[in-house]
Amino acid sequence: MYWTGLSPDEARQFLANKDKSKRDKRISLKEAVQKYVKDGDNLGIAGFVDARQPIAIVHEIIRQGRKDLTLSYQSAGIAAEYLCGAMCLDDNKNSIKRMELAYLAHEAFGISPLLRYLTENSLIEMEDWSNYNMSARFKAGAMGLPFIPCRSPMGSDMLQTNRAIIQDCPFTNRPIMLLPASHPNVALVHVQEADIYGNCRIQGPLFTCPEISMASAHTIVTCDRLIEHDDMVRFPNRVSIPYFSVDAVIEVPYGAYPGNSNGLYYYDEKHIPEFRDACEKFRKGERAPLQEYFDNYIFGVENTTEFINKIPLNQIQHVEKIEPGIRLESAHTVLGS
Amino acid sequence: MYWTGLSPDEARQFLANKDKSKRDKRISLKEAVQKYVKDGDNLGIAGFVDARQPIAIVHEIIRQGRKDLTLSYQSAGIAAEYLCGAMCLDDNKNSIKRMELAYLAHEAFGISPLLRYLTENSLIEMEDWSNYNMSARFKAGAMGLPFIPCRSPMGSDMLQTNRAIIQDCPFTNRPIMLLPASHPNVALVHVQEADIYGNCRIQGPLFTCPEISMASAHTIVTCDRLIEHDDMVRFPNRVSIPYFSVDAVIEVPYGAYPGNSNGLYYYDEKHIPEFRDACEKFRKGERAPLQEYFDNYIFGVENTTEFINKIPLNQIQHVEKIEPGIRLESAHTVLGS
Amino acid sequence: MPKYSEDFTPQEMIVVAGSRTLIDNKVVFAGTGLPMVAITLAQLTHGPGIVPVFEAGAVGPELSRGLPLSVGGSRTTYKANYLLGLNSAFELTQRGFCDFGFIGGAEIDPYGNLNSTMLGSYPDGYNKPKVRLPGSGGASDMACSCERTIIIMVHEPRRFSEKIDYITSPGYLDGSPNARWRAGMVGQGPYRVITTKAIMGFDDETKRMKLIATLPGETVESVQEATGFELIIPDDVYPFEPPTVEEIRLIREVIDPLGYFVKKKIKG
C-alpha cells in the first residue's frame, strides 16, 4: 500500500501540531500559492465539473509554475483542463504526474481534449475511481479514518488498478469495498462567501468541498466576497467549512469564472467553448490557439481582475443575469477594505 | 452476530419497496403511534440529553402502551426517563427490554434515577457504547453501510460486551474498530419546523436526528410549527431531513417541553427537577409521587396541548423568554389549518 | 387518440422512450445529458410526481429554470428539497432512496455492463488507452446502488459488444445466478436499455439482453443487425408508439430549445 499526499497517520500528526487559532488569514493569492503549493504536491481540487472550481487559484499556480503534481478530485472540468493545458504547452514549467479521479470532461460542453491527449500519449499516471469513491475518500480523510467502506462500484474493472480492497463484512459476511482515505497536501477551494478567519458559507450543492478541505494538510480558499464575521456566525447552521480548516482566504470576485458560482454567475457558454476548442485543436496537432489562449488570459495578466477585464462586459453581465432566479440567500455586509 | 431492529440487508429491502412519493403526511399523533410503533420495536430516540427530545411522541406511546421495546440513542434524558417511569409503574402496559446507549442522565439536573433502578435490579438488558459510536452507528445505517470504522473508544471495556469488532486496518496495519450499523424500526424526532411533506429544518445542533431518521424503517416527526413548503424550499441548504425519510408529520407546539427547543424555548428548570425528583423518590422506594406525576401530566391528558395547559402560563412564558437571544433564523409563513 | 409526430430525430426518440419508461412518483437519480431531458419530459407529461436526484447534491428540485448544463449546476437546485453534496446524494442511493438510476455509456455488453472509461487493452494498456473516455463519474455508483437502472445508448454495432474493453458500470456481470448479490451490490441491476433503435430488457434467467420493442422505422432484423451480439428475441416484441407532436414540441421548445443535449442531427 502506498499513499499519495499524506498517510492517515501523517495527516493526523500534521494537524495535531498545527496552529488552529482564530486569526485573520487574508493574504494575497500570489503569496498563498507561493507559501502552500509545492512541486510534487497532491492537490485536492474542489468544485464539480465546471461549477465552483478554483479557477483563480489554478491560474495563479500556472503563472508561478509547479511540477510533478498529483491532482485528486471527483469530477473536474476547466480547473483540471487548465492544468493539463499548461503542461501541454511547457512541461518544464508545469506538469501533472498523476490524477486520482472519477471524471474529467465538461458535460454539455463536451469531453476533455487534453485528458485524451495526455493519457493516449501515456504522459500521466491515472487512478480511476467513481464519484462516490473519490468523495468518500476525502470524507474518510476529513473524518480521521484510514478507510471508509462503500458498496460501489463493486464488480467494476476500476478495482483492478486502484487501491480499493474488497473484504467480507465481519457482520454480514457479504463482500464490501474499503476505500483508502485521501489526504491531499493542499485543498484548492472557491466559495461564494467567507470571513477573514476562513469560515466559508457555500450556497447550492456543497459538492465535496468541506470534505476536501478538512482532509487536506492546507486549504487555500478564494471567495467571491468577504463578509463580516458577525454576518457569518449569525447563521451557524450555514457555515460549510469551519475556519480552523482554512489557511489562507482571498477575496477574488469571479474566482470560479468561466464556471458557475451558484447564486452569483452562471456558466459562460461562450468562454468555456472558446477555451475547450483551443484544447481540442491542440489535441489534433494545432498548438497555436492554446498558446494564444494562455498568453492572453493567464500569462498575459497578473490576476483574476485583469482576466475578467479581458472578457466583454456584456458577457459578464449576461452570466450574472441568467443565473436562474437564485440569489444568495442571507443578509450580509460586504467587508470594506 | 445479531441485529436489533432491521439488519442492513432488511433495511435496504424495506426502503427499496417503500413509497417515496412526495405527499401530504399530516396525521394525528395518536394515529401515527398506532400505525408505526409496535410492541417489540427498536425505537431510535432523537435529540440529545434534555434537548429536542421527542417528548410528545413518547407521552403518546406511554398512553397507548408498548411492550418489549429496544431504545437506541446516543445521550438521552427525559424522553428515556419517561419510558423508564412508565415501565416502573406498570410493566404490563409499557416495558423496555433493552437499551443501546452512550448516556442516560440529565447533566446539570442530575443523574437518571430510573436508569439506576432498572439496571441495578437487572430489569433491562444494556449495550453500552460511546456517543460517537451510537451516532456513527446511525450514520452507517443512514449511509446504507453495514458498518463504519471508528477510532474510539479503543482500549475501553465497552468493547468486551458490545458488538464492535476490532481488526487490523488493511491499509495501515494498525488496529481499527468497526461499528455495526443501527437500523431502528421507528425514529422518533422532534424539530422546530417541518412542511406537510416531512421536510424538516432544524435550528441549532442537529444532534444525530438526520442520521436516526434516515437509518430507520419509519420516522415520526413532530414539529413546533408547520410552515409553508415554499418557505422550506426557498432555503434548500437548510433542509436537515428530506421529506422521503419521513412517514408522518404532526404539528405539536412545545413537543420537546420541558426540554430545550433551540430558538423557541429553553429548558424548564422547574419542571425537569419536579419530574426527576419523583423518579428519585421512586428509586428510593416511594412510588406515589411518580404515579401522581404520570396520572397528572400523561395519563390524565389527551395530548400535549392539555399537558402544557397544566403548566402555569408564566412558566411557559419564562422558558420562551430566557431562550438566550437566539430566535429562529429564517423568514417563514406559519401554515394555516 | 394522440397526434404522432412525423418529424423527429433519433435522439428525440430516445428522450421520448426514456420519458415513457419512467413511472410517476418514483425517485430517479439523473445522469448528465439525455436522462435530464427525459426526466423533465416525463414531469411535464405523465410523471409530475417524479423526484429527480442529482449527484452533486440536489434532491427533488423544480426543473423549471431551464435545462441544467450539468448535474452540479444552479438549475438543479431551484426549490430543492435537500441540498448537501456528492457524499449525501450517493449515501441516499446506497441506503435505498433512489428507485431508478438513469445512465449512459460508450459501450455495452449483453449483460448490461457499461464502459465509460477507456477503449483499448485493460489492465495492460491502462496507461496507453486507444481512446480515453471521461471516466465513471457517478454512473458506476448509480449502476450498483440505485434499485434499478435505465440505460440510454446510441445504437451502433461497435457500441454493443459481446465483450467490452472495460466494465465501468456493472450490469449483471457475467450473468451467472445472483452475480450482483455475490459481488456485494445492493441494487437489482439494469431494467431497460433505450437506444436510437429499440427498447430492450434482460432475460430473467440468463440476464442477457432481450428485445422488447422496436422504435419507429426499425424492425427486429434492423435492430439485431445494429447490435454486435445476439439479442434474445421473444415472441411478443412490439412496435413502440411513436413520439407525439406534443412530446416533440416540449423537447424542442420548452426543455432544450438550444439543443445542448438533444442535437438536431445525430450520427448513427
Added chain:
Amino acid sequence: MPKYSEDFTPQEMIVVAGSRTLIDNKVVFAGTGLPMVAITLAQLTHGPGIVPVFEAGAVGPELSRGLPLSVGGSRTTYKANYLLGLNSAFELTQRGFCDFGFIGGAEIDPYGNLNSTMLGSYPDGYNKPKVRLPGSGGASDMACSCERTIIIMVHEPRRFSEKIDYITSPGYLDGSPNARWRAGMVGQGPYRVITTKAIMGFDDETKRMKLIATLPGETVESVQEATGFELIIPDDVYPFEPPTVEEIRLIREVIDPLGYFVKKKIKG
C-alpha cells in the same frame, strides 16, 4: 501582585486550576459540567482565544449568554463558527482538530483510565451493577481522540483506585510502552488530572500518575492520603497559586451565579 481569595470552595478551586491549565488559542473539547465553567473562566482571563467545541455540534461559540446547562443546549450555539451534530464534532476530533479534551469520571486509576459506566463486577456483573453510572457519553471519545486530555475529579481515596471496575475512557491503559498507539488510538492521552486537592501529571516512563502541585491547604502527605494508590512524588512538587479574588468573583457572579455546576458546598 494579585489579591488572593480567602474564601473559596474546593469546586471553585478545581475550576480555577482547570482554567489556568488551559492555553490560549487552543481548541478545547468541553465535557459537561465543571469543564464548561473552567473554559469560560479561562476565556474571561488569560485565554480569550480558546475555542470551545461541544459534542452536540457547536464549534467556537461565544459563551456570553449564560452557563450552558448541557453541551447540547442553546447557550452553546450563540455565534458558533460551525454547527452540525455529534458525528461532525467527533469526526473533527478524530481528525485532529481538538488540542485538548476536558473530561471527568467517577473513578480513576494510576494510568489515567476513567470509569463513568458502573461500579460492580465486570463483565460478569454487567447486568447487575452495584451502582449504575450515566455511561460514557462522549468522554471516552474525547479520551481517545483529542490530542491531549485534562481530567477533572473529586479527590477521594475510593475514586483513586489501583484497579477500577470498568475502563470507560482510556488513559495510558496498562502503562506499557506505546499502549495507546498499539490499541489503535490517535490522541496522546492524559495531560493533567485536576482535583479538589492537587494537580497531577503522568511520568514519562511508567505513565503512572505523579504529583505536580498541591492546592492551598493541602500537603504532599494529605494528597497521598486521599489517593487510593501510590503517587509518584517528584522533588519539584510546588504549592499551587491560590485563586484570586477576581477569579472567584467571575465564577460566582458572572459564570455560574445560580450554582448549577459549582455548588456552594461539596462533599469530600
